[in-house]
Amino acid sequence: MTARILPCGARALTVELSDRISEEINAAVIALADDLAGRPIPGVEETVPTYRSLMVLYDPAIVRGKALGAALLERLRGLKADAAGHRRFRVPVVYGGAAGEDLDALAAMKEMAPDELIALHSSAEYRVYMIGFAPGFAYLGGLPERLHTPRLPAPRQRIEAGAVGIGGQQASISSVAGPSGWRFIGQTPVRLFDPVRPQPFLLAAGDRIQFRPVGAEEARDIAAYIASGGTGMEEVAA
Incomplete structure (x- = not known):
């Protein structure tokens, strides 16, 4: 090197x-x-x-x-690097809905049923390559090749925090609301960035995550748990 x-x-x-x-x-x-x-x-x-x-x-x-x-x-010189990553988490996601407005169109583009796309997306393990663009925004590698998709020609002016997206060869989790040209297929109740927490950012470069599909009712329960001080993410033993 x-x-x-x-x-x-x-x-x-x-x-x-x-x-x-x-x-x-x-x-x-x-x-x-x-x-x-x-x-x-x-x-x-x-x-x-x-x-x-x-x-x-x-x-x-x-x-x-x-x-x-x-x-x-x-x-x-002599520095030892661990490509396996640091921590592993499961992140709950409600696929589709208002925040996942691109799910059906993306599934049609890929000639897949929406459930097939969800299964493929949630089967992969993603690596957090870096945190950037916005506070706590996670750039994720490991998106299955079949789901690689160019960004939208024109960005939307507001995407809600927690939206789970696809842009090119990358996946992402939006940490704060804002504009984006990525394609979004779901939303997590997990708050990647919260300035009042002792650790404002939940994820760090080198972490690995896997998405876990959940229903709207479970997502509401997780959101309530997060409001009481939890993270909503399940850490998995390496």
Whole structure:
């Protein structure tokens, strides 16, 4: 693996590990972020993992960019990455309905019955490659190839929080309401982002999830449980 150090203004560097996307590269990005969290370099203030790179924000009054870049490359040598991921969760989803308005059209496009599409979508295990775009928004790899679908030609102006979407080769869970050009097939009562929780983000890069189809009544029960302080997600032993 040949990494590059790229300056990002006066207070950040990007460690670019590759020009391609893979679980192994993403695992190395996360491993470097975890290593910096466990063994901090003085002056490093924050790290932001992406598909194939890690942004490192720092205080130039404490560490200079050139020295930090050299230290980051040194950290990469011998770093062990776990492509299997960190935690595993089952995420409840009500497929179809107002939030899943693209389900029937997408099933017709793929020449599948809606129930067949739901079964295929919920059978896969997805990897959280990165959190971005909006607070807590999860970009998910692992979407079955048959479900790969281009985004809509024009984005909708409002998609509700918890909407479960498909965009290109990726799946997603919307963390907050907002515009989106993805195609949405369901909604989870799980709140990926809640600023009043001790841990505002439920998912992190490297986690794995599987969707679990539920009915509207069970979803309401889960939503009530979440309102009382639960997460609504079931963690699965690795």
